[in-house]
Amino acid sequence: GCGHDSVSSAIVQAYYELAIEPHRVAKLSGIGCSSKTPTYFLRPAHGFNSVHGRMPSIATGASAANRDLHYIGISGDGDSLSIGLGQFCHAIRRNVNMFYVIENNGVYGLTKGQFSASADVGSSARKGGGTNEIPPIDPVLTAINFGCSFVARGFSGDKTTLVPLIKAAILHRGFALLDVISPCVTFNDHEGSTKSYLHTREFEQTAVYADFVPIRDEITANVDTQVTAVTLHDGSQIHLRTVDPDYDPSDRGSVVSY
Incomplete structure (x- = not known):
């Protein structure tokens, strides 16, 4: 199924293992397939669904107003790297105390599979058969460039590695970015896609076995x-x-x- 569901499952497990009660968590999101997922995990938690690309501003205000909550921002490659790119960069620069997840699938799923800003050069579209010729925006390199103090990348199909990364990001003081390659099985899981399950499993390289x-x-x-x-x-x-x-x-x- 959709990789986003696997990310939600890993988030639930991470908070459970850390013994953090849902009422101590605030879930923030923007617009997109990824931003719908907070509905399906930690239901007793606080939540706010913002307009497209503006979740970082909401998170900044909430974090400044109440420093006792754990803030988790759920976003996608369209929400954070296209319309919300400026907001994303300034949240890193301000070092907002939050755990920021980008569920990265390389397409706009809600509008039927157009290339997003993270689509790799040479990646083909399922709909229309076109090939992307525009260089992608890499959220990991962007975060490093803006001085982010916690940057990691995971794969939704590798829960063994993903859960420890999430736990580490939750406990980090400051802005913690986790970019998760999360294949869209409807619009971007075909041959020629660089964000598909088969492509990611074939070329995935574990940089470190994450654990406490x-x-x-x-x-x-x-x-x-x-x-x-x-x-x-x-x-x-x-x-x-x-x-x-x-x-x-x-x-x-x-x-x-x-």
Whole structure:
């Protein structure tokens, strides 16, 4: 079924595992397939469905007025990267204390499958058979560029990874962005789509196995070579890579391309 339902299921599980009662949560959304999903999870929670692309402003005001609630913003690639792009960027810049989800399927589902701003170059449309020739807006790179302090990407079909990412985003203080590739099975799950289930499963690369790390003794390491292997408590290893002497961590472009 629709990937958005899987995202809703993961959100419910994450809040349950964190023991956060629904009455302590405020669900905010805009317009689109994604923005309908708050209806189907945490029903006793507070909620506000705003106009198209304006959810970040509502979230900003709500967060400023009541700092005791957990704010979750549900949006889509059309709602956040087209009509609401400016709002999205300024919410990051203001570091609004909220968990912001983009359910990213690459199309406008409510209007029958036109390309959205996140559609990749070369992706084909199910309706009409056209090919997208316009470079996409990447919400992850956009968030990094605007200084977002928590940025992650997941896949709606990988609940094992998605739930820990959601839990980490909920507990983060400040603006936490989670971009979820969430295939539209009606208008964008065909051959030639780069947001389909088959394409995502084929090319998905897990950057890190997300989970919470229990409290253990501190692990130290002497990093004096190009790559240093560090053994963790469970026996697994991570490899620390030293950067070049001229590496500039304040240059966001260099950080992304390194």
